[in-house]
Amino acid sequence: MKFMGRILILAAAAVVIAAQAPVCYGAGTEETLPHYTAGEEIRETEPTAEPTIPEGTAEDCYIPEQVGQWPEATDHAQEYEADSVVSNDLNFPLYFQTDYPDQRYGSGTIKSNGCSAVSLAMMANALTGFDYTPEELAEYFGGRAHNNIARLELGIQELGLPAQKAETWPEVWDALKAGKTAIVLVHSGCSFTVSQHFLVLKGLNAQGKIMVNDSREPNYKRWDLKEGFARGFEPWQIVRGWDGGWIFDPAQVPEDITRYWEPPIDPSQTRYPDIQLTQEEEDLLAKVIWVEARGESLEGQQAVAEVVLNRMVSEKFGGSLRSVVYAADQFHGVSSSQFRQADPGQAQYQAIARALHGPNILPLDVLYFGRSPRNRNTWGSIGGHVFCYESE
Numbered sequence: 001m002k003f004m005g006r007i008l009i010l011a012a013a014a015v016v017i018a019a020q021a022p023v024c025y026g027a028g029t030e031e032t033l034p035h036y037t038a039g040e041e042i043r044e045t046e047p048t049a050e051p052t053i054p055e056g057t058a059e060d061c062y063i064p065e066q067v068g069q070w071p072e073a074t075d076h077a078q079e080y081e082a083d084s085v086v087s088n089d090l091n092f093p094l095y096f097q098t099d100y101p102d103q104r105y106g107s108g109t110i111k112s113n114g115c116s117a118v119s120l121a122m123m124a125n126a127l128t129g130f131d132y133t134p135e136e137l138a139e140y141f142g143g144r145a146h147n148n149i150a151r152l153e154l155g156i157q158e159l160g161l162p163a164q165k166a167e168t169w170p171e172v173w174d175a176l177k178a179g180k181t182a183i184v185l186v187h188s189g190c191s192f193t194v195s196q197h198f199l200v201l202k203g204l205n206a207q208g209k210i211m212v213n214d215s216r217e218p219n220y221k222r223w224d225l226k227e228g229f230a231r232g233f234e235p236w237q238i239v240r241g242w243d244g245g246w247i248f249d250p251a252q253v254p255e256d257i258t259r260y261w262e263p264p265i266d267p268s269q270t271r272y273p274d275i276q277l278t279q280e281e282e283d284l285l286a287k288v289i290w291v292e293a294r295g296e297s298l299e300g301q302q303a304v305a306e307v308v309l310n311r312m313v314s315e316k317f318g319g320s321l322r323s324v325v326y327a328a329d330q331f332h333g334v335s336s337s338q339f340r341q342a343d344p345g346q347a348q349y350q351a352i353a354r355a356l357h358g359p360n361i362l363p364l365d366v367l368y369f370g371r372s373p374r375n376r377n378t379w380g381s382i383g384g385h386v387f388c389y390e391s392e
Contacts, residue, residue, distance in 0.1 A: 083231040086203030086211050088179045088250055090126040095134050096217040103135045105142040106151065107345035110134055116148040117141070118215035119183050119198040120155045126181070126202075127161055127250055130259045140262055143347035144298050152183070152198070152246070159260045162252035166245040173235060175247040176204050183246045190241025191224055192216070205232045212238075265357045271364070272309050272356060281321045282352060286344035288325055289351055291333035293385065298347055298354075300383040305355035306362045307369050307387065314367060316390075365389050 095118045100110035105117055117138045124132045137155055145151040156163045166172045172182050182201040188194045192214060200213040209232025219225050228237065277285065285308060293304045311317040311324045318324060325334055333339055361382070368374035368388040375391035 083205050086205055088203045092122050092126040092202050092213050094213055095121055097215045098217050100134055103138050104346040105138040110138055115198040115215045116152040119200050120152055122200050122213050123183055124159050127253050128257055143350040160257055162249050164247045166247050169239045169242045172245045181248050185243040186241035187243050190238055265353050269357050275312055285352055286348040287342040289348040290342045290344040291339050296383040301347055301351035302354045303361045303382050305351045309355055310364050310367055
């Protein structure tokens with residue numbers, strides 16, 4: 001009975017320790033990857049309970065009295081500096097998600113949901129020498145794809161980075177040994193996360209260990225990870241959480257690569273000078289777009305926003321946003337349970353900003369849309385919606 005009791009106590013201790021492991025800022029989904037449900041976005045949730053040392057735990061089992069209090073790793077600064085050098089000689093900046101709590105990204109923010117944007121910024125800067133910031137890349141790509149895997153791959157393509165998708169860990173390991181670098185997707189099998197997370201593998205150091213950049217700052221204070229960030233990680237510490245990866249070859253970066261850039265929205269430019277949306281009105285319009293067009297491209301969602309704004313400046317639908325949105329038999333989605341549960345994100349708010357400040361997609365007299373033509377005066381189609389002028 002004493003032996004069985006000790007097993008139960010140790011099991012309880014393991015549960016307590018596991019409960020304090022860091023949670024990843026969301027990764028996104030893809031059907032071909034084993035640990036995802038298609039379309040899912042993962043949000044950060046921090047542990048709330050303070051860990052305690054279970055009665056009967058072995059004396060050498062250290063559990064901090066408060067979250068964030070971890071034993072300091074031995075400081076060998078000179079050794080760490082030497083260990084941090086990787087064979088490909090790339091200069092990786094280190095960005096943290098917590099530095100961007102208010103920048104929208106996908107269905108949340110960079111802080112809550114943006115490890116892919118931060119990892120991409122670190123990789124892009126190391127390969128190209130440009131100065132991409134996580135905020136900039138989040139603005140470019142966060143509203144243009146359905147999850148963080150798709151956003152990462154869109155960013156890789158648009159930035160012109162030489163990348164190859166890795167289906168197995170040996171592909172990544174062989175690439176690192178050849179002087180290449182990688183972004184990998186890991187799950188709760190490894191120590192970096194209890195959900196899903198992107199990591200930048202900078203390369204191998206002289207000791208053959210993997211040097212890692214992690215967008216999650218609290219991981220650098222973890223007793224079980226801190227020395228690894230300084231001296232390198234063993235392959236097993238990453239491969240046991242393997243979910244997928246992207247290999248980058250510095251030797252394949254074009255010599256004439258140009259910096260990707262999109263012109264920012266100019267708030268002073270608008271074809272709706274008399275419309276000044278309050279935050280409450282913007283949130284309402286975002287919910288309309290979410291219900292009516294969240295599966296469409298950013299251009300398709302912008303066009304839906306423009307129909308609403310076009311109606312506001314028309315003399316036929318009332319001048320306020322609420323009168324337009326809640327007009328009888330017009331936007332049927334607003335009477336659905338989905339509308340009450342709508343959770344708009346970056347794509348919907350970007351669609352509003354682009355509709356307000358251009359460049360615009362629809363003429364001002366396009367006032368209708370639907371899955372089929374609303375009348376015979378069709379302007380054209382975007383995605384699954386047909387847009388129409390006012391009937392004559």
